[in-house]
Amino acid sequence: MKIALTGNPNSGKTTLFNALTGKIEKVGNWAGVTIDKKEGAIKKSLNKTSQTMIAVDLPGAYSMSPFTSEETITNEFVNNESPNVLINIVDATNLSRSLFFTTQLLELGIPVVVALNKSDLNIKKKTIIDIQKLADELKCPVVETVSTGGSNNGLKKLIKEVGLVSESKQEAPFKPLNINMEDKESVKESDIRRYEFVNSIVAKVEIKKVRANIQTKQDMFDRILAHKWLGIPIFAAVMWMVFSLSQTYIGPLIADVLVGWIDGFYDLVEGLMGDNVSPLLSALLLDGIIGGVGALVGFLPLIMVLFFLLALLEDCGYMARVAVITDRFFKRVGLSGKSIIPMVIGLGCAIPGVMATRTIKNERQRRTTAMLTPFMPCGAKLPVVALFAGVFFNNAAWVGTMMYFLAIGIILLGAAIIVRITGEKNSRSYFIMELPEYRFPSIKRAAISMLSRAKAFIIKAGTIILLCNAIIHIMQTFNWRFEVVAENAANTSILASIASPFAILMLPLGFGVWQLAAATITGFIAKENVVGTLAVVYGITNFIDTEELVLINGATNVAGVMGLTSIAALSYLMFNLFSPPCFAAIGAMNAEMESGKWLLAGVGFQLGMGYVVAFITYQVGTLITTGVIGSGFIPGLIAVTVMIGYVLYLIKKGDIKAKTKKVIRTS
Amino acid sequence: MDVIMNNEYMLNTFNNTNNPKNLITNLSQAEINKEYKIKDIQTDDEELKDFLFTLGCYKGEAITIISVLVDNYVITVKDARYSIDNDLAEAIIIN
Numbered sequence: 001m002k003i004a005l006t007g008n009p010n011s012g013k014t015t016l017f018n019a020l021t022g023k024i025e026k027v028g029n030w031a032g033v034t035i036d037k038k039e040g041a042i043k044k045s046l047n048k049t050s051q052t053m054i055a056v057d058l059p060g061a062y063s064m065s066p067f068t069s070e071e072t073i074t075n076e077f078v079n080n081e082s083p084n085v086l087i088n089i090v091d092a093t094n095l096s097r098s099l100f101f102t103t104q105l106l107e108l109g110i111p112v113v114v115a116l117n118k119s120d121l122n123i124k125k126k127t128i129i130d131i132q133k134l135a136d137e138l139k140c141p142v143v144e145t146v147s148t149g150g151s152n153n154g155l156k157k158l159i160k161e162v163g164l165v166s167e168s169k170q171e172a173p174f175k176p177l178n179i180n181m182e183d184k185e186s187v188k189e190s191d192i193r194r195y196e197f198v199n200s201i202v203a204k205v206e207i208k209k210v211r212a213n214i215q216t217k218q219d220m221f222d223r224i225l226a227h228k229w230l231g232i233p234i235f236a237a238v239m240w241m242v243f244s245l246s247q248t249y250i251g252p253l254i255a256d257v258l259v260g261w262i263d264g265f266y267d268l269v270e271g272l273m274g275d276n277v278s279p280l281l282s283a284l285l286l287d288g289i290i291g292g293v294g295a296l297v298g299f300l301p302l303i304m305v306l307f308f309l310l311a312l313l314e315d316c317g318y319m320a321r322v323a324v325i326t327d328r329f330f331k332r333v334g335l336s337g338k339s340i341i342p343m344v345i346g347l348g349c350a351i352p353g354v355m356a357t358r359t360i361k362n363e364r365q366r367r368t369t370a371m372l373t374p375f376m377p378c379g380a381k382l383p384v385v386a387l388f389a390g391v392f393f394n395n396a397a398w399v400g401t402m403m404y405f406l407a408i409g410i411i412l413l414g415a416a417i418i419v420r421i422t423g424e425k426n427s428r429s430y431f432i433m434e435l436p437e438y439r440f441p442s443i444k445r446a447a448i449s450m451l452s453r454a455k456a457f458i459i460k461a462g463t464i465i466l467l468c469n470a471i472i473h474i475m476q477t478f479n480w481r482f483e484v485v486a487e488n489a490a491n492t493s494i495l496a497s498i499a500s501p502f503a504i505l506m507l508p509l510g511f512g513v514w515q516l517a518a519a520t521i522t523g524f525i526a527k528e529n530v531v532g533t534l535a536v537v538y539g540i541t542n543f544i545d546t547e548e549l550v551l552i553n554g555a556t557n558v559a560g561v562m563g564l565t566s567i568a569a570l571s572y573l574m575f576n577l578f579s580p581p582c583f584a585a586i587g588a589m590n591a592e593m594e595s596g597k598w599l600l601a602g603v604g605f606q607l608g609m610g611y612v613v614a615f616i617t618y619q620v621g622t623l624i625t626t627g628v629i630g631s632g633f634i635p636g637l638i639a640v641t642v643m644i645g646y647v648l649y650l651i652k653k654g655d656i657k658a659k660t661k662k663v664i665r666t667s
Numbered sequence: 668m669d670v671i672m673n674n675e676y677m678l679n680t681f682n683n684t685n686n687p688k689n690l691i692t693n694l695s696q697a698e699i700n701k702e703y704k705i706k707d708i709q710t711d712d713e714e715l716k717d718f719l720f721t722l723g724c725y726k727g728e729a730i731t732i733i734s735v736l737v738d739n740y741v742i743t744v745k746d747a748r749y750s751i752d753n754d755l756a757e758a759i760i761i762n
Contacts (some may be wrong), residue, residue: 024734094746191720212746213702213731219741219748226736226750324750328738361714430715431752435741667721 002076003042003162004056006105007089008098010436012117014038016147016447017057019155020046023078025057037077046155049163056083076232078108085162092119092129092144093437095206099198102138103174106128111165112140115158119144121437126209134205139171148442173197218437222321231325239344242313246305247382247400254301262294280477280484288473288536293461299386299528301456303348303379308450310348315441318346319447320433327431333412334419336360336431339369343411346376348453350581353378354588362429367420370592371602372411374610377403380527384576390568391562399570403577410609412576418605421650423657460526468522469532476518476537495537508636509575509611510568510618520575526582538562567621568630571614579610608643615640694730694740695756703761710758722749730761732752 014025022039039458042053051140058077078086088105090098105112114134122129135142141161146156174197175191184212210216225234245251269290273282313319317339327337338360346353360366377385389399419425475495479485485493491500491514499514499521506512506520515537522529564572580586590599615636622630697703705728708716719725723745733741739750751759 097745097747100721188720192725195723195725213700213729213743215700215733220734222736222741226739228737231737320750324739325737327752361718370699387707428754430710430712430758431739431750432718432753432755433750435748435750586683 001051001053001085001166002056002081002083003053003085003087003088004058004083006058006101007117008091008094008101009059010434011089011098012147013090014057014090016087016115016145017055018277019147019153020055020159023367036203042159046159046162047163048156053159053162055087061438077330078105078110083110084620085166086110087115087158087162088112089115089117089145089147092116092122093127095129096198096202099138099201100195103172103194103198106138106140106170106174107172107176109169109548111168111170112159113161113165114138114140114142115145115147115154116142117145117147119154120146120148128207130205130207132574134201136386137173137201137204140174141165145400171200181538221438222435224320225318226324227296231321235325236323238313239539242309243400246302246309251302251305254305255298258301259294259298262290262297266290266294284470284473284477288465288469290536293466293469293532297458297461299383299531300454300461302382303457304450304454306379306382307348307453308446310345311342311446311449312441312443313446315439317436317438320435323433324435329412330415331429331431334416334425334427335365335368335415336362336429338431338433339365339372339415342369342373343376346373350374350376350378350585354585354592357592364419364422364424365429367593367595367598367602368415370589371418371598371605372414374585374589375407375410375414376579377407377577378527378581378585380582381530383528383531384523384573387534388569388573392564392566399573403573406574406613407577410613414605415610417647417651420658421647421654424653425655425658444639457528461528464526465528465532466485468525468529469536471520472518472533472536506575508618508630508632508639509614510622510630511564511572512632513563515562516564516572520579523576524580524583526584527576530576534562539569565622565625568618568623571618574617575610575614577610578606578613580606608647612640687707693757694732694742694751694759694761695753697732697761699732699734702729704728705730705759707760708758709760715755715758722747724759730759739748 005017007013017023017040018025020042022043023038023040025038037059038057040055040057042055044626047053059544077083086105086108088102090102102114116129116131116134118130131142131144141164143154143158143161145158147153147155174194176194224230227234258319266286270282270286273285322340322344323337324335324339330336330339339357341359342353342356344353345356350373353376354370357366357369357373362367374648385400385403389395389397393399444644472495475498476490476493478494479486479492480494480497490496495518496514499518502521502554503512503514503517506517511517515534518537519533522533563571586599586603589602590596593599593602619630619633622628693709694703705724705726707721707726708719708724710716724730728744731743733743733748735741736750740756742749742751742756
């Protein structure tokens with residue numbers, strides 16, 4: 001039996017889905033978190049019938065007329081896959097809007113059970129809903145639920161009702177009269193009558209002590225958190241707290257323990273192998289695999305704490321306010337405040353960040369945001385930043401901080417360029433965002449979200465990254481004739497010969513050596529690879545001490561082995577941060593942009609941006625510190641001039657286009 | 668150029684103050700905490716109109732401004748709060 005969960009955005013569908021199935025899908029307190037349908041079997045403890053029930057979580061829809069991708073999925077699912085029962089999750093705090101959709105669902109001829117969710121919030125607001133009367137009016141069962149609640153959450157009763165109605169026929173309470181579906185005016189008229197009908201039901205079943213349009217404590221919070229001048233400093237302080245907790249305080253504390261385990265494991269394996277194992281195998285196992293992966297696992301707690309805190313932020317309802325306060329800045333560069341949500345999520349991982357762009361209705365804004373979100377340094381890039389800050393900059397805090405500010409600058413610049421190229425600089429776009437009620441974030445949900453991230457990270461470290469490190473190790477140990485390369489002839493290895501052509505291209509950026517080029521290339525598979533590969537190719541696994549996130553005794557050694565100046569190191573760091581993301585994130589960009597042209601332009605733009613930023617950093621930095629320009633200045637300058645020239649040409653073309661059209665669109 | 672624009676602006680303000688009946692035409696001129704009725708949604712953007720309709724924001728419905736934040740307005744339609752920008756507030760005609 002198939003049960004579809006439907007309802008307005010942010011009515012609590014996914015939370016209910018997780019409670020029903022025991023799954024851990026992502027939830028957040030703003031409209032439009034779920035963007036794809038998800039399936040899961042209903043827990044045995046809830047399902048007392050003999051047959052299995054499959055619940056399908058659908059994205060939120062305000063009504064059945066399709067105009068965005070979320071609603072289209074709902075429509076297609078209901079119409080094509082004919083589920084046996086629909087559970088309509090109704091936000092009890094906003095009956096009059098939610099029931100509009102309910103009456104439409106009741107016309108589909110599929111049995112409906114209404115889950116009156118968030119009923120706990122109604123108790124707080126002293127709103128009383130007559131459940132029995134509502135069920136009579138709608139001619140379908142209504143069950144009160146608290147999907148965030150513990151044992152007494154109404155879910156058992158809900159599933160029992162689902163079992164009871166599955167074979168029955170329900171009569172639609174509202175029947176549109178002689179309506180012509182082809183004629184927009186006719187549909188609209190009918191919809192107005194539908195609203196009138198809904199209002200009449202609400203008037204009968206709901207007693208409200210507190211009217212919706214009077215000021216509440218929530219509005220007071222809004223006035224502070226989204227204040228014209230206080231809003232941005234508060235947001236900055238919140239983000240600073242997220243980072244200092246995850247990167248400086250709690251994260252490293254847990255990292256200590258993990259690194260201890262890895263060190264122990266390294267010693268254990270070393271001891272077990274003894275001296276009889278071939279040095280080649282022992283090097284592969286110890287430095288290639290344990291070292292490479294171990295260098296990374298030490299960062300896991302930092303990333304986990306970051307995810308935990310971001311989940312708390314998403315859960316409490318603050319994100320919608322952040323969209324409001326940043327709207328005026330994004331508007332200047334042709335985006336809207338909604339673009340900030342993908343970017344904040346992108347601090348954890350670019351993939352869910354890019355996927356979150358789906359709530360942006362305006363196509364250009366959505367594509368632009370998907371293109372720019374990966375510039376936000378994600379959790380996987382943190383180890384690279386920490387490594388370089390440790391090796392080359394005496395672990396200075398400004399390195400990390402600068403990267404985030406630079407990322408914001410690049411995003412704004414990128415958006416300003418793209419809006420000009422598309423010729424939409426004059427287009428108006430409206431901003432409307434539902435402000436969900438604040439709530440105390442759930443520690444349990446945040447912990448679940450964190451653990452699922454950690455699991456994904458460990459799996460990745462244990463599979464792709466482990467494999468990459470092993471391959472990199474083998475490729476640099478052997479030459480093309482599969483002979484072990486000599487001590488002093490490392491540049492004859494397979495890896496060196498593959499990476500060398502790329503290294504030439506990077507000469508003007510200050511790091512034209514094959515080892516760094518190889519690390520950049522493996523970085524496209526997963527950004528965590530950069531540190532692992534560097535550790536393997538330079539044989540510096542013993543120096544990378546993740547315990548304190550610095551290289552206690554090896555810092556100068558590592559810098560020496562790498563043979564880079566600080567400026568070149570900074571340039572390399574920036575190139576890794578601001579060039580295209582990993583393949584998985586590029587895949588997500590492809591899915592959200594829905595255009596091969598945009599994807600190509602996006603990746604090209606990211607590559608060009610990384611190159612230009614690294615070039616300027618290296619050449620200007622070298623000029624300032626040494627008085628002479630860096631290596632490969634002239635060819636690099638030509639390349640950068642061509643890139644910038646091409647962008648300027650596109651902007652000019654876009655400006656001409658902008659003159660000939662004036663578009664108004666919704667954001 | 669600037670002078671001319673300023674003059675035009677002053678002229679408009681002058682006209683408005685002289686004609687109190689026309690003072691409040693759209694939501695951006697509305698008072699906080701006062702309930703208005705929506706008269707029309709004035710935009711060429713049909714998609715926006717449809718979207719607002721599904722939120723319950725259409726002719727005849729009540730709308731109240733709760734507060735003005737940054738350059739945005741917090742409004743309440745039906746039982747939900749929304750943040751809208753100035754452009755959208757100007758498109759919502761009230762009486």
